[in-house]
Structures are given as C-alpha cells and as structure tokens.
Amino acid sequence: MSASLNAAATAVSAPAAVDPACAEPLPVLGRDVTVPLVTGGEVTYAALDYAASAPALQRVWDDVAAYAPYYGSVHRGAGYLSQLSTDLFEQSRATVADFLDCRPADQVVFTRSTTDSLNLLAAALPADCQVFVFETEHHASLLPWTNAQVTYLNAPRTPDEAVAGLERALADRDPYGPALVCVTGASNVTGELWPVKELAAAAHAHGARIVLDAAQLAPHHPVSVQELDVDWVAFSGHKLYAPFGSGVLAGRADWLQEAEPYLAGGGASRKVARREDGGVDVEWHTTAARHEAGSPNVIGVYSIASACKALREAGFDSLVARENHLIAKVREGLAEVPAVRVLSLFGDDAPRVGVISFVVDGWNSSHFAAALSAEYGIGVRDGLFCAHPLVRTLLGSEPQAQGECGAPEAAPGERSLNAIRVSFGAGTPDEHVERFVRAVKELVADGAKWQYRTEEGRCVPAV
Numbered sequence: 001m002s003a004s005l006n007a008a009a010t011a012v013s014a015p016a017a018v019d020p021a022c023a024e025p026l027p028v029l030g031r032d033v034t035v036p037l038v039t040g041g042e043v044t045y046a047a048l049d050y051a052a053s054a055p056a057l058q059r060v061w062d063d064v065a066a067y068a069p070y071y072g073s074v075h076r077g078a079g080y081l082s083q084l085s086t087d088l089f090e091q092s093r094a095t096v097a098d099f100l101d102c103r104p105a106d107q108v109v110f111t112r113s114t115t116d117s118l119n120l121l122a123a124a125l126p127a128d129c130q131v132f133v134f135e136t137e138h139h140a141s142l143l144p145w146t147n148a149q150v151t152y153l154n155a156p157r158t159p160d161e162a163v164a165g166l167e168r169a170l171a172d173r174d175p176y177g178p179a180l181v182c183v184t185g186a187s188n189v190t191g192e193l194w195p196v197k198e199l200a201a202a203a204h205a206h207g208a209r210i211v212l213d214a215a216q217l218a219p220h221h222p223v224s225v226q227e228l229d230v231d232w233v234a235f236s237g238h239k240l241y242a243p244f245g246s247g248v249l250a251g252r253a254d255w256l257q258e259a260e261p262y263l264a265g266g267g268a269s270r271k272v273a274r275r276e277d278g279g280v281d282v283e284w285h286t287t288a289a290r291h292e293a294g295s296p297n298v299i300g301v302y303s304i305a306s307a308c309k310a311l312r313e314a315g316f317d318s319l320v321a322r323e324n325h326l327i328a329k330v331r332e333g334l335a336e337v338p339a340v341r342v343l344s345l346f347g348d349d350a351p352r353v354g355v356i357s358f359v360v361d362g363w364n365s366s367h368f369a370a371a372l373s374a375e376y377g378i379g380v381r382d383g384l385f386c387a388h389p390l391v392r393t394l395l396g397s398e399p400q401a402q403g404e405c406g407a408p409e410a411a412p413g414e415r416s417l418n419a420i421r422v423s424f425g426a427g428t429p430d431e432h433v434e435r436f437v438r439a440v441k442e443l444v445a446d447g448a449k450w451q452y453r454t455e456e457g458r459c460v461p462a463v
Contacts, residue, residue, distance in 0.1 A: 023322045026314060027058035028241065028427030035377045038450045038461045043377035046432035050239070051188050051355045051423035052381055054219060056303070057241040063306040064244075064299055073295055075267060089298055092305035093288070099308035100233055100250050101224035108250045109288045110301050114215040115140040117234035117249035118182070120291055121211055122147065124259035129178040132169055132208070134162070135389040136189075136345065141182045141213045142389070148180075155393045158346055159195040163202050170206035179208035185217030189387050189394070189421070191327075191355030192346050193217070200229045211251070215239050219425055220323060220353035222316045225251065237300060241426065242307040246300030257286045265293035311426070319426050323354050326424055326433050330356055333437030339363075339444045343394040343419060354424040357385070359395065360444060365418040370459040371448040376439040378432075381421045391419055 034042040047055055067088065072081030074089045093108045102108065111117045122144035125131070131145040134153045142152075151169055156162035166181060173179060181203040186193050196212055203210040209231040214223050218235040225233055232251030237244065261268040261284055268290050271283040284290050311319065331348075334340045339361040344350065360368055369382035384391045395417065422436060451462040 023318060025322070025429050026241075026310070026319075026426040028055040029058060029061055030055050031427065031429075037377060038374040046376075046378040046435055048422045048424050048428070048432060048436055049379050049381050050219070050425045050428070051191075051216060051385075051421060053238045053243075054241050054425055055427055056243045057307055057310050057427070059310045060242050060303050060306040064303050067302060068299070071298065074298055075289075076295070085298055088302055089296065092301045095305040095308050096248055097250065099223075099312060100248075101226050102250055103226060105253060106225065106251050107253045107256060107288045108248060109256065109291050110296055110304075111234075111247040111249055111291075112245055112297075113140075113238070113247040114138075114213060114234045114236045115144075115247075117247050118211070118213065119144045120249055120262045121180075121232060121234070121255075123262055124255045124291075125180065126178045126255060126258070128175075129180060130173055131180050131182065132166060133182045135393065136187065137182065137184055137387065137390070138188050138213065138215070139386045139388070140215070141184060142387075145182075155345060155390060159198070159350075163195055163198045166199055167202045167206065170203065170208055173206075176207070179203075179206070181208050181210040182213065183210065184213045184215075185223065186220065186353045186355070187345070187387075187390070188216050188355060189357050189385050189390050189419075190344050190346075191216070191352035191357075191423070192344065192350045193221075193352060196230065197228050204229070209252070216353060216355060219311075221320060237304040237307065240304060240307045241310070242300070242303035244297060244300035244303050246297050246304050248304065253286075256288075256291060260284075261293060262291040263293040267296075268293035314426065323425065326428060326430070327352065327354055327356070329430070329433050330422060330424075330437060333433075334358060334440065337441055337444050340440065343391075345394070354428070355421065356423070357391075357394075357419045357421040359419050360440075363443075364459065365420045366459040367448070367452055368443065369420055370452055370461065371443055371450070372436070372439055374452075374461045375443075375449055376435060378436050378439060380436075381423075383418045385419070385421055392417070395419065 030047060033045045035045045036042050070081055070084055072085040074086040076082055097108050111120055118140055125148055129148050131148045131150045132153060133142060136155045153165050153169055156165055183196060183199050184194055185196055200210045211232040211234065212230040214233050214235040217223055219240045223233060232249060234249050235247065237246040268284055269282050270285050273281050275281055334342055341359050343357045359365060365382040369380050372378040372380055424433060452459045453462045
C-alpha cells in the first residue's frame with residue numbers, strides 16, 4: 001500500500017501492541033451452526049477449510065442484503081435502479097483498485113474467480129509469448145497457458161533458490177521476446193509466503209512480466225501492486241470472505257486492450273454495424289468492459305468491494321498478528337504428535353498464512369478427515385488440493401502415481417497419496433483450532449471411535 005493508504009489503514013486498525021490472543025475474530029456467517037456427530041449429540045461446526053472457500057463476513061452479507069432491493073442491470077438502463085447499480089458497480093471497481101494499491105493506469109476487470117482471471121490473461125498473451133511457472137502452483141496458475149511456450153520450473157527449497165532458478169530460466173530463453181512469469185503469493189498447500197517482490201525484480205530485469213496469484217494471499221496480508229511491482233494480480237471473492245462467484249484481474253492495460261475480447265457480446269462492444277457485403281464490423285471497448293461481456297455479477301462484485309473495505313477497516317496488522325497466534329497454536333500442537341508430518345518447501349521458520357497440510361503415519365488421509373468431521377464436527381480438506389505436482393513432490397511419490405483431488409482410492413488404514421489440509425483466517429475462533437489439535441492427538445492415540453467405509457472414492461461413516 002502507498003504511504004497514504006497505510007496511514008488510513010493504521011488509523012482504523014487495532015494497535016499493533018494488542019495481545020492477539022485477546023483479539024476477537026471477525027463475525028462470519030455460520031459461526032453458530034451446529035452439526036450432528038456420529039457418536040451422538042451436536043457440536044458447533046469448526047470450519048477449517050478457509051483455503052477452499054472462506055465463510056462470508058457478516059458485514060458483507062449485511063451490505064448485500066441492504067443493496068439487494070435496489071438491484072438493477074448495470075450499463076443498460078436509464079431507470080433509477082439501473083443508474084444506482086451502475087454507480088455501485090463502478091465504485092466497487094475503484095474500491096478494489098484502492099485495496100490493491102493499483103497504478104493510476106491499471107485496469108480492474110471483474111471475472112468469476114482466480115481461475116477465470118488467469119485464463120483471461122492467458123487468452124490475452126501476445127504472439128510467441130513464453131510463460132514461466134513453478135510446478136508448485138495451483139492448477140489455476142499451472143494449466144491455462146495452452147497457447148504459449150511454457151517452461152515449468154522445479155520446486156525450489158528456499159526463497160533464494162526460487163529467485164535464482166527463475167533468473168537462470170529467463171536468461172536462457174530463446175528467442176528473446178515477450179515473456180510472463182506466474183507465481184503464487186502464498187501456497188494453497190503449505191501456506192508459505194513466496195518472495196514475490198524479488199521474483200518480480202528478476203522478471204523485469206530479464207524483460208519479462210509477472211502475474212501474482214493472490215488467491216491465498218489477499219485474504220491474509222495486504223497486497224500492493226506498486227510495492228510488489230507486479231504487472232497483474234488475480235484473486236477470488238470466495239476466499240476473501242465474499243460469496244457469489246466473483247473474481248478480479250487487475251493490472252496493466254496494454255495486453256488486455258490489444259487482445260480479442262475474452263467473451264464476445266453486449267457490453268464488450270462499443271459499436272456494431274453491418275457491412276455492404278453482409279458481414280459485421282465491431283469496434284470493441286478499450287476499457288475493462290472489453291473483457292466483461294454480458295450482464296455482470298453485480299452482487300458478487302459489490303460483495304468483493306465490501307470485503308475489501310471490511311478487511312482494511314479491521315486493519316491487517318491486527319489480523320496478521322491474530323492469525324500468527326492461531327498458526328503457532330496449530331503448529332505447536334501438531335509438533336507434539338510424532339506420527340504427524342507437516343509438509344513444507346521452505347522449512348519450519350518460513351513465514352506463512354493460515355494454511356497447513358500434513359500426513360499422519362498409519363492413516364489414509366480421507367479416513368482421518370472423515371473422522372475429524374463425523375466425530376468432532378471439524379471441516380478440513382484432504383486430497384491433492386488441485387496442486388498435484390507440488391503435493392506429490394512433498395510426499396515423495398512418483399509423478400505418474402495415481403490420486404485425485406479429494407478422491408483418494410485407498411481404503412481406511414491403507415496409505416494414500418494425499419494429504420490433510422487445515423486452513424483458517426479472520427473469522428476463526430481459538431476454540432476451533434484447539435478442538436482440532438485435541439482431535440488429532442486423540443485420533444492418533446486412540447483411533448477412530450466409529451467404523452468407516454469407502455463410497456465413491458471417499459471414506460464415510462458406516463451406517
């Protein structure tokens with residue numbers, strides 16, 4: 001963030017000296033939901049799968065509910081509701097640009113998700129563009145570059161190794177032409193923070209551009225396009241405490257303006273006219289509208305803007321301090337269980353967000369996750385987390401080994417090629433992570449209290 005934005009954030013955030021253990025989690029939907037246990041009774045649900053979809057902030061839900069009666073189609077009508085909705089839509093664009101500390105000439109394009117954002121950018125690459133991406137990326141960053149020459153970089157074991165590996169790859173590229181580096185800000189598997197600013201400097205030094213996948217970073221840490229010096233940033237609303245399936249691609253306008261519209265249709269076109277030969281001439285917009293054809297998800301866009309405001313007002317200093325407190329609780333608890341191995345690229349001391357993946361000796365990961373849910377009311381994720389090459393590297397399995405996201409083939413008690421992921425954030429109370437640590441210890445020490453069977457590739461309680 002710029003100095004002025006930092007000052008504004010500091011003015012509304014809790015003092016950095018406040019004990020994070022005493023700070024209250026932000027109110028989120030579902031915090032009082034109870035779920036049944038197979039062993040009898042009910043318990044308040046512990047949502048520890050934030051890395052997949054974070055619960056909506058109560059503030060976001062309230063803002064959307066207040067606006068919903070005034071909903072109208074944007075850029076389409078002269079009526080009051082359409083005009084109001086158009087203003088709200090464009091104000092939301094400005095709010096997101098402010099949240100990301102964008103450059104004055106940057107564009108903010110609204111999409112469906114991070115995946116959609118990166119596919120949009122992939123479709124806008126200039127001819128003969130080369131793409132460089134680490135094998136450690138989420139599939140949303142790993143797979144969209146089908147029309148480019150792609151160099152996949154091996155998983156680094158230190159941040160310095162990541163920078164050095166990228167520099168070597170960029171220096172060796174031939175021919176020397178347009179190039180793009182795609183990198184995550186925080187791993188969706190290990191939670192570790194990547195050296196984005198240093199990678200951006202390396203990319204620019206070799207004439208390449210860089211796009212930041214901030215899906216896991218933006219909900220936990222401030223993201224400044226200018227400070228990190230990235231060319232684009234992509235993130236999803238559903239991980240930023242904003243539901244409804246919206247995302248953002250923000251950054252430099254030139255490649256986006258020169259590319260064919262991501263979708264052809266109303267809204268993307270400025271003027272359409274028939275030619276004498278019977279064809280059609282189209283003049284496309286050069287603004288963000290060029291890639292926002294059709295009726296946009298106004299409520300989803302507004303929910304992202306509301307979440308951006310809520311996080312800024314809460315103050316990232318306070319949010320980060322409290323999250324680090326929760327991370328320490330989980331890591332210290334897991335370290336007390338010899339059977340648990342936490343997955344990491346950069347080592348135990350690497351800074352990270354609230355995303356931790358691990359395996360348990362003697363347990364199939366799906367079985368363990370099922371027992372956490374059915375016997376303790378704790379929701380985590382198991383599988384390869386749509387980052388197959390990374391998880392397989394961390395597990396030491398062969399690249400061709402079988403295994404799918406969330407659908408392990410191993411039965412209870414058999415070794416699986418998958419891991420368990422616990423993730424949390426601004427809405428997580430201490431009790432949820434404390435219950436999780438206690439449950440891990442009890443399951444490892446005493447085993448599951450219930451019988452489980454495999455159904456359609458997943459472990460489920462036997463009934």
